[in-house]
Amino acid sequence: MNSQPSSPPADQPVQSSEVETFLATEAWLLDTWQLDRWIELFDPRARYQVPSTDGHHLDSVTSLYLVDDDYRQLCFRAKRFNLPQGHAEQPHSMTQRLVTNVLVHGEQDGVIDVTAGFSIHRSRHGTATQYVGRYEHQLIRVDGEMKFLNRKSLLVMPGLGAAGTVSIIV
Amino acid sequence: MKSDRNQLILDQPDDHQYLVNKRAFADADLFEREFSRIYDKLWLYVGHETEIPEPGDFVTRTIAHRPLLFVRGSDGEVTVYLNSCTHNGSVVCREPTGNREFFPCAYHGWVFDRDGALKEVPGETAFGPQFSKADNGLSVVPSQASYQGFVFISFAERDDLPDYLAGAKEYLDILSASSAAGMKVIPGTHEYGTRANWKMLPVNVIDGNHFLPTHVTYLQYLQERGSEMGHPIRDFHETVLGNGHTVFEYEAPWGRPQGKPDASWSEEVNAQIEARRAELIERLGPDLGDRLARKNRNLVIFPNLIINDIMGVTIRVAEPVSVDFMEVTAWQIAPADDPPELAQVRNEQFLTFLGPGGFATPDDIEGMEASQRGFATYREMPWVNYSKGIAAEIAGGLTSPGESDFMTRAFFNAWQDYLGITHFSELP
Numbered sequence: 139m140n141s142q143p144s145s146p147p148a149d150q151p152v153q154s155s156e157v158e159t160f161l162a163t164e165a166w167l168l169d170t171w172q173l174d175r176w177i178e179l180f181d182p183r184a185r186y187q188v189p190s191t192d193g194h195h196l197d198s199v200t201s202l203y204l205v206d207d208d209y210r211q212l213c214f215r216a217k218r219f220n221l222p223q224g225h226a227e228q229p230h231s232m233t234q235r236l237v238t239n240v241l242v243h244g245e246q247d248g249v250i251d252v253t254a255g256f257s258i259h260r261s262r263h264g265t266a267t268q269y270v271g272r273y274e275h276q277l278i279r280v281d282g283e284m285k286f287l288n289r290k291s292l293l294v295m296p297g298l299g300a301a302g303t304v305s306i307i308v
Numbered sequence: 309m310k311s312d313r314n315q316l317i318l319d320q321p322d323d324h325q326y327l328v329n330k331r332a333f334a335d336a337d338l339f340e341r342e343f344s345r346i347y348d349k350l351w352l353y354v355g356h357e358t359e360i361p362e363p364g365d366f367v368t369r370t371i372a373h374r375p376l377l378f379v380r381g382s383d384g385e386v387t388v389y390l391n392s393c394t395h396n397g398s399v400v401c402r403e404p405t406g407n408r409e410f411f412p413c414a415y416h417g418w419v420f421d422r423d424g425a426l427k428e429v430p431g432e433t434a435f436g437p438q439f440s441k442a443d444n445g446l447s448v449v450p451s452q453a454s455y456q457g458f459v460f461i462s463f464a465e466r467d468d469l470p471d472y473l474a475g476a477k478e479y480l481d482i483l484s485a486s487s488a489a490g491m492k493v494i495p496g497t498h499e500y501g502t503r504a505n506w507k508m509l510p511v512n513v514i515d516g517n518h519f520l521p522t523h524v525t526y527l528q529y530l531q532e533r534g535s536e537m538g539h540p541i542r543d544f545h546e547t548v549l550g551n552g553h554t555v556f557e558y559e560a561p562w563g564r565p566q567g568k569p570d571a572s573w574s575e576e577v578n579a580q581i582e583a584r585r586a587e588l589i590e591r592l593g594p595d596l597g598d599r600l601a602r603k604n605r606n607l608v609i610f611p612n613l614i615i616n617d618i619m620g621v622t623i624r625v626a627e628p629v630s631v632d633f634m635e636v637t638a639w640q641i642a643p644a645d646d647p648p649e650l651a652q653v654r655n656e657q658f659l660t661f662l663g664p665g666g667f668a669t670p671d672d673i674e675g676m677e678a679s680q681r682g683f684a685t686y687r688e689m690p691w692v693n694y695s696k697g698i699a700a701e702i703a704g705g706l707t708s709p710g711e712s713d714f715m716t717r718a719f720f721n722a723w724q725d726y727l728g729i730t731h732f733s734e735l736p
Contacts, residue, residue, distance in 0.1 A: 305665070
């Protein structure tokens with residue numbers, strides 16, 4: 139962890155190490171179910187989106203997504219995880235997320251485009267399932283803190299299959 | 309109570325009892341019987357004509373374990389083929405969706421066109437003088453018929469789709485009339501597995517009893533966003549439609565982009581929804597127009613088609629993979645002319661309740677999967693209790709929402725009739 143990569147090119151003010159830390163922190167907050175802290179990673183203008191597995195680049199208005207939350211919906215989603223009658227995640231799944239291949243594609247008007255690969259291992263009711271996919275996030279800085287403006291998760295799977303639902307955050 | 313655990317159903321109205329054997333959800337031999345008597349014989353839903361609007365548009369799909377190719381031909385007609393090369397049997401079309409003039413088989417190079425005709429055979433002369441391309445086109449499924457754009461097939465020879473749909477026809481008519489511009493299936497498909505027997509999905513839709521215990525967090529969501537929550541469910545009618553089909557119809561607290569405003573939506577959006585309601589009433593008359601705008605309909609067409617015209621309109625199909633696992637495919641069908649601001653509200657309505665990422669469907673799935681695990685106790689405690697409402701019905705009383713299982717009983721009675729047995733000992 140001590141050796142730093144060579145300094146970033148002048149046209150890339152965001153260091154990928156900063157983005158990697160942000161994404162690893164997010165994964166840790168989700169895996170440890172610290173949802174109150176997790177929701178603080180979002181700007182109030184943010185969306186959380188999961189396109190359908192057969193339509194990664196379809197438009198969210200004219201096609202059917204799996205998840206297309208604005209901030210209000212997202213806050214309820216986070217809260218629902220701890221409601222006793224949020225049955226789908228009561229008790230909570232155990233998850234371990236691996237987030238890797240982090241790339242910063244550039245920054246325009248303060249919006250940073252990031253991609254990364256993920257693998258989420260989930261255990262629930264004695265059964266292990268897996269989600270595999272790619273993130274296409276848009277990040278911004280608010281008062282020096284990195285925040286999600288768009289958290290988009292593309293599931294690279296032939297359908298959810300045995301994983302069944304996206305009742306956890308993917 | 310006389311209990312014979314060899315029976316599929318224990319129907320004892322004198323004791324106010326209607327019990328279904330848990331083994332019906334867990335026995336692999338019974339599952340084989342269901343396949344041969346239900347999935348190999350009845351009408352099955354394949355897809356909607358609006359999924360493939362142009363000649364050459366196709367989707368591939370698995371129904372009752374068979375790979376199928378659903379394609380619109382040069383003449384504009386849709387046809388369902390068995391997706392298997394007439395040469396050595398390989399799946400000919402290996403793509404989920406697209407548009408093609410020709411379907412070349414990758415394995416030995418036989419080429420079919422979008423009308424199913426065989427166009428090219430490498431080394432054709434070696435098959436001899438009796439070989440004819442005209443005899444070797446793609447095979448169609450034994451029976452195919454459409455109703456209001458909903459395309460059904462059967463692996464048996466039959467020509468009775470309208471009779472089979474029976475009372476369900478009216479509900480397909482109503483759905484198709486709910487937009488002057490027509491209804492179309494929009495792109496993007498929910499595909500997910502459920503670790504439960506296929507019957508659990510229709511039974512979950514038929515059974516209004518689960519709504520409050522299972523979906524209380526969804527009602528909390530509505531309350532927090534500012535919807536009017538005065539009367540949870542009202543104007544409730546349940547109807548057995550024949551041949552195992554059922555529907556229940558009701559007004560609920562949530563708004564409907566189809567024609568019922570919601571206090572949580574903007575004035576601009578609600579004005580558009582009011583205009584939609586006015587259009588329905590003008591075009592269809594005050595009774596039907598109001599009914600389409602205001603009321604929700606949960607429709608089950610036995611065995612594999614479920615249409616929920618609720619917060620949004622979803623078409624769902626359950627594909628039985630094994631006795632304890634099904635693959636579910638779900639689409640959204642919507643007015644063909646929704647402006648973006650209305651489409652956005654419609655999607656919010658749809659996705660906050662429906663689908664594997666909603667605030668409700670995952671709880672249904674949790675309930676179905678927990679039931680499936682619990683049904684492994686069938687040897688010691690065989691019965692699922694669907695007796696609610698029998699006592700009141702015998703007394704001639706009316707039942708209120710959530711107070712009767714009579715539609716579930718109609719579903720299982722039809723299921724047992726199709727199977728043609730009443731005892732597990734009759735299985736080979």
